[in-house]
Amino acid sequence: MRQRDTGRYKAFSRRAFLLGGGKLALMSTLVGRMYYLQVVEADQYAMLADENRINIRLLAPPRGRILDRFGNEVASNRQNYQVVLIPEQTNGVGQTLDKLATLVPVDEDDYTRVLRDVKRKRSFVPIPVVEHLSWDEFARVNANIPDLPGVQLEVGETRDYPFGENLAHIVGYVGAVSEKDLTDDPLLELPGFRIGKSGVERIYDLDLRGKAGNSRVEVNAYGRVIRELTRKDGQPGNDLVLTIDVSLQEYVTKRLADESAAVTVMDIHTGDVLAMASTPAFDPNAFNVGLSHAYWKELNTNKKKPLISKTIAGQYPPGSTFKMIVALAAMEAGVAGPDYKVHCNGRHKVGNHTFHCWKRGGHGWVDMVQSIQKSCDVYFYDIARKTGINRIAAMAERFGLGAPTGIDLPNERAGLVPTKEWKQALRGSPWQQGDTVNIGIGQGYLLLTPLQMAVMAARIANGGFAVTPRLTRRIDEEVKPAESMNLSTAAMKVVKRGMDNVVNHRRGTAYAARIKEEDMAMAGKTGSVQVRRISKAERRTRVRKNEEKPWEERDHAMFVAYAPLDAPRYAISVVVEHGGGGSKAAAPIARDVLIETQKRDPARQEPISTSQFQGLRKREG
Amino acid sequence: MSSLGDREVRLTIGQKLWDINWGLVLLLTIVASVGFIMLYSVANGSLDPWARVQMIRFAAGIVLMFFVALIDIRVWMRYSYLIYGIGLLLLVGVEFKGTVGMGAQRWIDLGFFRLQPSEVVKIALVLALARYFHGRQLEDVSRPHYLLVPLLLVAVPVVLVLRQPDLGTAILLALGSGALFLLAGVRLWMFGAVLAAIVAAVPLAWQFLRPYQQDRILTFLNPERDPLGAGYHIMQSKIAFGAGGITGKGYMLGTQSHLNFLPEKQTDFIFTMLAEEFGLVGGLALLGIYLLILAYGYAIAFRSRNQFGRLVALGISTTFFLYVFINIAMVMGLVPVVGVPLPMISFGGTAMMALLIGYGLVISVFIHRDVEIPRRSGGGLP
Incomplete structure (x- = not known):
């Protein structure tokens, strides 16, 4: 009995040691695993634990x-x-x-x-x-x-x-x-x-x-x-x-009221844009707090296009405001001097096509200054043909036309200054004499933005320096004097004289809109741009007055100007879409804005110091 | 047949109390206290809802343990089959009247206590197998017709538990029983054969696993398979281990645990929390205590002069070991998540009761170590 149990006891003991050894081995794997997790891999897991619990x-x-x-x-x-x-x-x-x-x-x-x-x-x-x-x-x-x-x-x-x-x-x-x-x-x-x-x-x-x-x-x-x-x-x-004078800006917006228009006022020396308005506009606060559907629809369907900044993204034929460029090109080319005269009988034939002067009966004999003063189309048909399109285009480009001005705003458009090569490449047809004739009076393929028109006026006003417009003032910036465009002083004098007469001569096209205060007097140039070609039938009977046409068919009214006359400081461009004639719709706006500008005289006021502000970087693209 | 020894005929209550392994009781209390401390931390520094309840259960369990320990080992031997039968009845009962928890039928609600029959069966199976092998000669143990009965004793509860389904307990029962077969002297080649059979049966058994069980195994094999679902638990547990490092993040300062990245931390994943807050040092210390408790089981088994006592002492110890190993291996990602609690520490009533009763039996083996029980005896008292 005892003997037998002893046998069992021995067997049990052997097996117990075997089992115990197995248990110890398993325990060792636990220890090994713990060591692996808590020592070898500890850093990695500690990081994961922090990733779990820490949110940035x-x-x-x-x-x-x-x-x-x-x-x-x-x-x-x-x-x-x-x-x-x-x-x-x-x-x-x-x-x-x-x-x-x-x-x-x-x-x-x-x-x-x-x-x-x-x-x-x-x-x-x-x-x-x-x-x-x-x-x-x-x-x-x-x-x-x-x-x-x-x-x-x-x-x-x-x-x-x-x-x-x-x-x-x-x-x-x-x-x-x-x-x-x-x-x-x-x-x-x-x-x-x-x-x-x-x-x-x-x-x-x-x-x-x-x-x-x-x-x-x-x-x-x-x-x-x-x-x-x-x-x-x-x-x-x-x-x-900003370079903007917000009081002036407010005045301009108010003056434009319900017109679909663009006005730019700039300092002709520094390029500071003092006011730049495109009407109608929109309420930017509405975009920030969430636009109502009705307002969004209104903005998108309004035919006066409130969402588009017409000053930089609207492109218009400049009409007669372009005539200074043609005159300067002609004088520089030597095809017409200040004394060059043309007899205007109201018509100008090129091949079998007749181009008309805006004045039905014609202007009679006109010289260069008078041609600008009276805006005689026939005179410019003539000198444009003699100068040729490429020389006109080169002059336009020197005035910064046909390329973005580089103002610090997105979506600025370049306008268009056509050349023979351009027409061949894009239209696939050769340049015609008639095309040049049209460019002569600022129509045809030519397109400018209102801002470019203001720059053009500024460069004439400052005596031919390539000033560029800017909207922001940089830290302690020294205003670099604009580079000279190397224009003949005599030619510039003629053009400026013409612009003076446009406004201040009894026979000038904008005489009604002159500034009567002598020390604020302005010089300018009107322009009226046909939106629809005048038909032959109309010519035979009677050209409709703008007031008789539907809004969309009325002429665009243009005016560029600078003031004061003796020592110019401010240049302005006014474009009133479908406003009718430049002298009636655009010049009075320019007059009022220039008076207000000169009263406030922002260019001569001490601006806020920018030294407290960091330098500026433009966003790429 | 009645040549019983002299010393053990009758032991007074006083002698028995003197003989209780107070060292073992102390170790068990220490482990339980670690549990209280961790449960207090799980509740973010509160006795409720876990620590207090666990203390009360432990107190009740310790009393029950002493009660079990003082009863003569021969009484336990005599009622072994009866206890086993009751255990089986409860298991069958849970099939019909059980409460569904965590997608499985696992407990019977007694009003004051939720009884998990599978825990009762763990003890009952050890008792039944110990009694059976006690009555067999060493030469007979490996004979097929003698093995049929103990295999049935194991198979019936294992199948019932699997039906609940509770894979963890089923594995625990099977492995624990295997240990008893080994200790009883069953030929080693037979274990090899069974192992081979299991490997062969794996593809077949796979069909019977529930999708969530299949999922757990697949996820175990490749935790990145589902980092936001089933693999999430293991991943978070491993992170907690690593974040704890050698010395731990400090008591109640474990971020993985307290910010709830760690799941089930009052039950299955409580060791992870301990490892995060007390580090490798804390984890090894607890393992050391567990090892001492196991050593007590061995010491007691070797001192016992009857095969029943020896088998009971090591059977219970082995069950205890399996709990410890499977739980810790599971939370460290060494074995699939099968839902085995950490003994004496995880929150849970029946498991703690079962283990304390089990150790009551082990202590009883020690107190009655010199009782010699004849092989053919039914365990009756003299």
Whole structure:
């Protein structure tokens, strides 16, 4: 019995050691694995643990302000009063919304959006209910906060354009980031982040934007923020100073009233654009807070095209305002001197085609100065043909026409100064004498932007220096004197004399719009551009007056000018779409604006110092 | 047949109390206390909802353990088959009346206590097998017709548990029983044969696994297969281990645990939390304590003068070891997630009760170490 059990005991012991050895071996693998995880791979896993729990949240820096030349804010950051709701803290979302609706406007769309978000998001995530509240509304909600569990008030930032439509085409607006705006700047992926979408806001976006700050927060597995670990505030965007005088700008916009027009006023020496208006415009604030469907539709269907900045993106045949360029080309080519005379009987034949002067009976004998003063078409038909298209085009290009002026705005167009080669390449037909004749009076293929017309006027006014327009003032910038265009002083004198006579001579086309104050007197040139060719039938019977035609068929009215006469400082271009004659529709606007400009005299006022602002970089592309 | 030894005829209660392995009791208490500390941390520094309940259970369990320990080992031997039968009945009962939890029928609600029959069966199976092998001669153990009964004893509960389905417990039962077969002296080649048979049967068994079980195994083999679903738990657990490093992140400072990246940390993944907060040092210390508890089981088995006692002591110890190994291997990504708790530490009533009762039996083996039980005896008292 005992013997037998001893046998079993021995067998048991052997097996027990075997089993125990197996257990120890298995235990060793546990220790080995622990060592591997906690010592060998520890760093990698520690990093993964931090990746789990640490979220980096970007902090949007305040966007730089945009100021006018005297420091008035034209784009600033306004506090945006918002109401948000944290579902898990409410006693029912619907009930809370009902209560809120008695205090601030909560429309049906807000209801559906909030209720949808409540379902989609975790219950501790704040959901925006309404924003852009007035201070009164904000205060009302604030007073009732104890009765509104789960409701929180927040103050965000939103862009504000205090001058609204006045500067819409210059300053532009900010909007949500779209797919194609994405770069490696993480700020762009921040929900609700706004970037410049047009105007200066767009072209200087990088400077205005600033650098992102960040906040490292600890979150749990469900994404709830537990605490903030560190915080690094971002670098605010740089302020930007415009060359615009906002008071003058306001005056111009008001003066244009309901016209579909473009006006540019610039300093002929520095190139500073002091006012630049394109009407009608739009309210940039509406783009920022969310455009209503009705407003968007209105903007898009309005035949006066409020979304387009006509000053830089509108292209028009300059009409008779181009005659100075033709005159200068002719004089430089030596085909016609100041004393060159042409007899105008109202008609000019080229081959079997007859070109008409705007004055039915003709002007009789006219010389160079008179031709400008009276805007005699026949005179220019004649000298244009003698000069030839390519010499006219070369002169136009010296005045900066046919190429973008390089102003700091997006979407500027180049206009078009045609040459023989251009026509052959693009139209596939050879240049005709008649084409040159048309260019002679600023029509045909020729297209200029209103800004280019202003630059042209400025370069005449400053005696032939290649000034370029600019909208912003850079840090402590020394204004480089514009380069000379090497024009003959005598020729310039003739052209300026002509422009003087246009306005100040009793027989000048814009005499009615002259400035009577002697020290503010202006010189200018009118232009009227046919939108529709005058038919032969009309010529035989009677040319309809502009007032009799539908708006779309009326002539474009043009006027370029500078002032004061003796020591010019300001140049202006006025284009009134379908305004009728330049002398009637455009010249009076130029007169009023130049009077206001000279009264304010912004070019001679001390502007705000830019030394406090950082240098500027243009956004690429 | 009644030539019983002199010393063990009757032991007084006092003698028995004196003989209790107080060292083992202390070790068990230490492990349970580690559990309380961790459960307190899981609740972010609160006794509720886990630590307090676990303490009460432990207190009740310790009393029960002493009660079990003081009862004569021969009584336990006599009622072994009865206890096994009750265990089986409970398992069948859970089939019909069980409460579904975590997608499986696993417990019976007794009102004050949720009884998991599978835990009862773990102890009952050890008792039944120990009694069976106690009655067999060493030469007979490996004979096929003698093996039929113990194999059936194992197969019935394993199949019932698999039907719940609870793969973890089924594996635990099978491996624990295997250890008893080994200790009883079954030929080693037979184990080799069974192992080969299992390998051959794997493709067939695969068909019977539930999709979630298949998923767990596939995910175990390749955790990146589903980093947000099933693989997520293991990935997060490994991260917590690594983040803990050598000395740990500090008590109640584990980010993986406290920020809820770690799942099921009051139950299956509690060792991970310990490793994150106390590091490699803490993990090894706990393993050391477990090893000491296992060593006690061996010491007691070698001291016992009856085969039943020896088999019970090592059978319980082996079950305990399997719990420890499978749980820790599982949370470290060494074996698939099968849902085995960490003994004495994971929150859970029946498992703790079963283990304490089990160690009550081990202590009883020690107290009655000198009792010699004849091979053919049914375990009756003198």
